[in-house]
Amino acid sequence: MSPSNRRDVLAAALATLLPPARPLSRLRRADVTTIAERIGVLEHWDRRSGGRAVRDLALRELRAAIDLTSASTTPAVRTALLGAITRLANLTGWSSFDAGLYDEARPLFRLGLTAGREHGDTGLLCHLATNAARQEIHLRRADQALLLAGQVGGRLPAAARAMLAAVRAQAHALGGDERQAARHLLAAERTYERVTDLASGPRWTAAITVAKLGSDTGFALYLLSAATGRDNPQVVADLRRAAKADTSQARVRAMATTRLATVLYRQGDRAEADHHAAQAAALAATVGSARLASALADMRRAAGALAAR
Numbered sequence: 001m002s003p004s005n006r007r008d009v010l011a012a013a014l015a016t017l018l019p020p021a022r023p024l025s026r027l028r029r030a031d032v033t034t035i036a037e038r039i040g041v042l043e044h045w046d047r048r049s050g051g052r053a054v055r056d057l058a059l060r061e062l063r064a065a066i067d068l069t070s071a072s073t074t075p076a077v078r079t080a081l082l083g084a085i086t087r088l089a090n091l092t093g094w095s096s097f098d099a100g101l102y103d104e105a106r107p108l109f110r111l112g113l114t115a116g117r118e119h120g121d122t123g124l125l126c127h128l129a130t131n132a133a134r135q136e137i138h139l140r141r142a143d144q145a146l147l148l149a150g151q152v153g154g155r156l157p158a159a160a161r162a163m164l165a166a167v168r169a170q171a172h173a174l175g176g177d178e179r180q181a182a183r184h185l186l187a188a189e190r191t192y193e194r195v196t197d198l199a200s201g202p203r204w205t206a207a208i209t210v211a212k213l214g215s216d217t218g219f220a221l222y223l224l225s226a227a228t229g230r231d232n233p234q235v236v237a238d239l240r241r242a243a244k245a246d247t248s249q250a251r252v253r254a255m256a257t258t259r260l261a262t263v264l265y266r267q268g269d270r271a272e273a274d275h276h277a278a279q280a281a282a283l284a285a286t287v288g289s290a291r292l293a294s295a296l297a298d299m300r301r302a303a304g305a306l307a308a309r
Contacts, residue, residue, distance in 0.1 A: 051098025100290025
């Protein structure tokens with residue numbers, strides 16, 4: 001059977017098993033709660049397996065959620081739906097960025113920022129703006145990253161304020177501004193000291209763990225070292241902390257371990273660098289991320305440069 005005939009047979013079989021989808025005419029709180037639960041699963045999967053694994057599924061959820069805006073409902077449920085759309089736009093933008101689809105990510109982030117402003121949750125808006133800023137940092141557009149970070153205002157959970165400061169530090173580090181990078185790094189660390197219980201805050205802040213912050217501050221110092229040509233002794237400590245993240249944040253561990261190996265190769269510590277490089281390669285095998293692939297390429301170049309000395 002040819003591939004096209006096989007697809008036709010499968011489609012016909014599926015049509016007999018599944019009833020056609022019917023759009024909701026009335027949206028209830030329980031419907032939005034179910035959407036939020038699915039978003040939580042996809043966000044967890046993204047942290048474990050990378051953006052390539054979840055992007056298409058998240059896009060389908062986003063389209064379906066936007067279609068629900070035409071259903072009749074109460075103002076409170078409509079506000080909850082806007083929150084779900086904001087989270088989905090953030091997830092689809094982030095997973096597109098993580099998959100290396102930068103042009104596709106930008107309009108999704110813009111959609112999320114629009115929905116987030118209408119929804120009114122400043123913390124969720126912070127999460128989205130900082131994720132959009134991370135893409136600009138990855139693309140070496142520090143000014144754009146700072147503009148995005150500057151869109152955040154209002155009251156924020158301590159974990160979100162620490163994350164925002166760390167992202168600002170990365171943007172300043174990219175340009176080699178040691179004073180501003182150091183100021184925001186200090187703010188990130190001192191603010192995070194006020195975090196007592198991530199579980200008591202908004203659900204999305206639970207991912208801003210000690211290891212995640214270490215990955216963010218370590219990356220800022222990593223960028224600063226590249227810009228100035230001088231290593232900061234704290235970069236290894238921060239990346240070590242991030243490399244010990246729990247297994248639910250496989251991408252955080254993989255990125256931090258890769259960058260740690262890169263720094264150690266640059267410092268001439270081949271034995272320890274080789275150890276972390278092997279760990280990074282093993283972790284990367286389970287994570288589909290273009291960002292991680294780029295970091296691994298940097299690591300291999302650093303290893304090659306050390307071997308050539």
